[in-house]
Amino acid sequence: MPTTARRDAKSVERLLRPRSIAIVGASATPGALGASVLANLDRLGYSGEVHLINPNRSEIAGRPCLKSTDELPFGVDAAVLAIPKAGVISAIAGLARRGVGAAVVFSAGFAEGGEAGRAEQREIARMATEHGMLIEGPNCLGFVNYVDGVALTFVESQPAPLRGRPGIAIVSQSGAMACVLGTMLASRDLGVSYSVSTGNEAVAGVEDFLGPLIDDSSTVVAGMIVEQFRRPQEFLALARHARESGKRIVLLHPGRSSAARQSAATHTGALAGDYALMRAKVEGEGVVFVESLEELGDTLEICARAPHAIHSLGRGTVVVTESGAFKALTLDLSEQVGLSLPTLDDQNAPALRAVMPDFVPVSNPLDLTAQGLVDPDIYRRTLEALAKDERLGAVVLGIIQTDAATVDRKLPAVIAGLRHFGSTKLVVFAGLDEGAPVSAQYLHDLRALGVPYFPSPDRAMRAIARLAAGAVHAPVAAPAPLTGEFPRVCGVIPEYQAKRLLAPLGFPFPKGRFVHTWDEARRAAESLGYPVALKAQSADLPHKSDAGGVVVGLADTVQLKSGWDRLHSQVARNRPELSLDGVLVECMGRPGVELIIGGRNDPDWGPVVLAGFGGIQAELLHDFCLILPGERPDAVRRALLGLKAGALFGGFRGTPELDLPALVDLIGRIGQLLVSHPAIRELDLNPVIAHPIGHGVLALDALILAN
């Protein structure tokens, strides 16, 4: 699909808040698309002009019908195409002639339906661009604006007005998923500000709608379901903007598995992108990444119900339970989902100690035992003590609810405690026994206090872990510009040239000389000191080892000569057509641990650095991490230590601690280089040898690909 230019916010506003609407394919038949669109507008009490278009009727329910779009007054704000696919292109042409601002296209069968459909979608995009018309769709379900009461959708849901509740903006490529999420949120009595589905995104994409929806004061959080971002850089800028506005974006984006990426490509007509890179980039801008609809609903509920608490979730969570066995289950889960449960004990939490019965040791998870049954005030006292604890940003109340009688004994005490909580910490009520009979009144009371009611502590812990990951991720700054010259380059830059360019920028390489003759090689080796390595150099020989172009461990002149001859004869045999630029003579580095470090300027997502251990670690176990340029050194350090074999950095079974600071420094330099020189498509340092702490790292090889 062609990348379309960014719509200006005004044309999106005009669609979302139209003063006049045309329904192409208006119908009197209940259940027909056109009839459903009109019914939705009527139900919401839409007060603007509505023009009905149906060539076969003069009126529908007492309203006049136009025969054709040609009869429309000029400059209608928005049109809905409630017609079969076959009529879409000519209808858009007709709407364009009448200066209609935007059109919503429900019909499917375009880019997702084969080559003919793709051509038709391109034609829609061309017409829209030519006439400055916004298109939502095709293959979408339209939108509902719950703030102003406008719906251009045939889904006959019952939009609940926002009524001043914190609004969740739903932005989804899939219309079905937007509906599903809307139903989930409504069942929890959460308010939606807007629900927009963009479908195939012939013209307008999620990037066009997100900005205006985020900027709307009714929206506190956006929930997005996206299969493929078509304009990644715009999305990243919007995510940055949302973070600066204090509003979260929660994103559900399938594609962890290659099967899912393939399916998404078939479904949307978009190409499968680099999932890991996308994830690293959007998380870098503070987007909360979730992996299921359930997690999406759960995190959105927390954001909408307790927006005051989100910023402190990076601190830590305490899980209050009433069962020792559940305590153990909680510890398993917290490790699995990466939720931090700060250690609390009798010594370090005196306020909590003071309010517990003697036989209850202070811990986290905190097991109140069955004490709440005989002394329900323990919930208030516990909450009061937890409120003051600066180590905590969230409290999960994993209460056993059992039956209505037990609920009536415990819940009033919990609610009384919450009324006097006096803290901005998040509290989630998460009963242990899903399905327990808790009355609507208790749910209402909890929610009125900003406390989500969850069916299980597990779900609360997962959602908090997702949000906490976003909360601790500090904004990534643009890296400082690289000091030092770096010329414009193009094509494959072989090792000797790449090293010559990078060494002045502080990249660590072995000492070496680029030579052309045996005599030069001998003098170079003597001056560098034995043992040395020889490496054949040519832009046409990026995989020089495979061609026999690398000879190592040459200890003296005799070995150097035989190595020199071997190298040349091997390359000549394997690549007879090739003429070498020359040979690199290099000091042999001392042994160390092998890493692979690289970077690239992705055409969609921009610069990123990749680091991992060499050998089977990288290739078989995919043990590498992605690091964004400008990431702070401590975050880079954490990412490296988080590798599966990250313990190697600290020294393992007698091996020494490695020079992690030097590695962090090298990664920082690569980030600076990629940002300063967008023409560098790829940079590979493979291998990089990490030496013991204080002895630095050495990149044994280097390769640059540039535009």
Next chain:
Amino acid sequence: MPTTARRDAKSVERLLRPRSIAIVGASATPGALGASVLANLDRLGYSGEVHLINPNRSEIAGRPCLKSTDELPFGVDAAVLAIPKAGVISAIAGLARRGVGAAVVFSAGFAEGGEAGRAEQREIARMATEHGMLIEGPNCLGFVNYVDGVALTFVESQPAPLRGRPGIAIVSQSGAMACVLGTMLASRDLGVSYSVSTGNEAVAGVEDFLGPLIDDSSTVVAGMIVEQFRRPQEFLALARHARESGKRIVLLHPGRSSAARQSAATHTGALAGDYALMRAKVEGEGVVFVESLEELGDTLEICARAPHAIHSLGRGTVVVTESGAFKALTLDLSEQVGLSLPTLDDQNAPALRAVMPDFVPVSNPLDLTAQGLVDPDIYRRTLEALAKDERLGAVVLGIIQTDAATVDRKLPAVIAGLRHFGSTKLVVFAGLDEGAPVSAQYLHDLRALGVPYFPSPDRAMRAIARLAAGAVHAPVAAPAPLTGEFPRVCGVIPEYQAKRLLAPLGFPFPKGRFVHTWDEARRAAESLGYPVALKAQSADLPHKSDAGGVVVGLADTVQLKSGWDRLHSQVARNRPELSLDGVLVECMGRPGVELIIGGRNDPDWGPVVLAGFGGIQAELLHDFCLILPGERPDAVRRALLGLKAGALFGGFRGTPELDLPALVDLIGRIGQLLVSHPAIRELDLNPVIAHPIGHGVLALDALILAN
């Protein structure tokens, strides 16, 4: 805790179905433990004798009270101790004097409460053993027998009679968790046959109750929550028995994290065991292992509602959805949870192709799009086509429910389709939009057809994946006895002796000679052929490399002599007190891929073989697998290929395919050896070198530890 002997089933039966009951600590105060126990018995209409004991009252609610246990008639079946901890020991003594069959002890503060508590619990166990009395607890919530209507618990839940529904037996160490699970199951209208909590298990453990509950014809499945099995071998035998009886056991057992194992040990007073070994053993006996309460409830619901379908879950699952975006999410999740979704397409599923609209391609997940809205009969046709597909054992209906009107359009059609399904496949209705308004009548209709209603397809997929893992795991047979002599051994058996013992049994070792003098060494090397290795031998030198006791790569007599001298001087320097048994001269093996293979007879769980790659793979990445003796070769093969670096077996980046059959054979031999010789505590072959296919494997070292 001492391992207690197995109770006979009769004494458990006597407790669960008592003809007479004594309540020690009977009370007239509502909410007091003794009052609650009596209220529960009355509510259930218990018709046997009830003896109330309270020294301070002559009657409670018109029933006479005894002053003391001494006034009890001889031979009451069961007593409940509804009294504070301080009185427990003397009360048990009193009950024992009156020949009471069993006692339920609620009080806490025994083994979980420090050394004094542990001593008191030992005293309870001693008295019980002496008098042949069964004890449930201490620190338990008693039990409810829903089949016969008997409850010895103070939890004032409202036990719903079983009413002929398939019964779920709840067996939990934690009383609170038993309650929580009971509430969860009741909210789904599922029947419980028994709910038993065993607490600290001073005398009777989950192993005592499980057998009678499984054997009860009212029970179709057992749901267990266990922090630590005290009698592992008994549990394994019961699991085997349950599988043979066609009844499942679903087990929730915390301990994946070391924090959880530590917490469980503190909570129950039991020692933390080997979690991975426990899991391998219980799964080997067909136990379904789950990791959360939610999964426990979900799998139990499937087992209780669709017991006919469980055996076929190993086949494959089809997920029917109504959204392309959800299709991609499903593929991500199926990969994550290991659920097999057989490929369905227009060619290989003609029956399905025939009933789909043209624009719906056949696939799995199958996206019906919004077709169900305009043509609800598509659900019936789809189910009919899926019913016949032999590749499938389960169908997940991920339907979009939206609102009451949509539900009323879709659900009757789905239910009509299910009525004519005519297949024993599992069908789970799993709406995409959790919280959608689905009426109780639809839930009832679905359930009456054996179809669980789940809040999300994700949960259905997780539960099916857990059950499928159990369904495909064939029973592990006892391995064939080892042919060949193996003497009784004891203590540390050093390499030369271990190899001498194991080689005749078919264990592959390098050719070698055990020598004492330089002269013998020289002759051995000449006869074996150079190059050779020398290895110092002594039972007191298990880590000979660390002491300089291994010298390798000796290519001729000169090198052999200097190696011989070096070995002796190094060992003499590092271990001056040591006198060597001798030195092993061995042929140098050819290079290959290094593995670590070992085995042990765990005192709790029995024999197990451990296999993994050597180096950092094993130690840093914990890349090893546990294999049960008697496991079929194809399952061993799968386990090895499932290692993180398992792709190495197939050849990776130019390395050859390895001799997996030889490795499988070696693992089988180790299993036979461990089973035939329980005195072998540990066997280590480290390293084992795997050679290219056809060239076998060689164990370079061997060490045995025996009792």
